[in-house]
Amino acid sequence: MDTDSLTDQYSIIVWLAAILVGLLTIPVGLLVPAYFYIKADRGEGREQSALEVWTVILVGIFGIAAVELGGRKGAKILWGIIVALFVLSILGGVALFAFL
Numbered sequence: 001m002d003t004d005s006l007t008d009q010y011s012i013i014v015w016l017a018a019i020l021v022g023l024l025t026i027p028v029g030l031l032v033p034a035y036f037y038i039k040a041d042r043g044e045g046r047e048q049s050a051l052e053v054w055t056v057i058l059v060g061i062f063g064i065a066a067v068e069l070g071g072r073k074g075a076k077i078l079w080g081i082i083v084a085l086f087v088l089s090i091l092g093g094v095a096l097f098a099f100l
Helices: 012-024 028-042 050-059 061-097
Strands: none
Touching: 012 028, 012 050, 012 061, 028 050, 050 061
């Protein structure tokens, strides 16, 4: 049953999260709901995995770039970079306080 609505390709939770991110990070954050709208309008939303969708929502413009350039693999690489930076920042903070 295809009604060609925006929620046929993305769930309401995805749309609400995208709009929330867009409003909280105006003006650049508005690219997130716009990205999903364009993908849904073209009918390409069904091809995306949950990892790709949530990468775009949580990482914003960098997530859009990673997903468009590398798809699921690009999303995994981006999350690997994010985790590595997080771990390095924690280790750097621990090292800083250890030497004080």
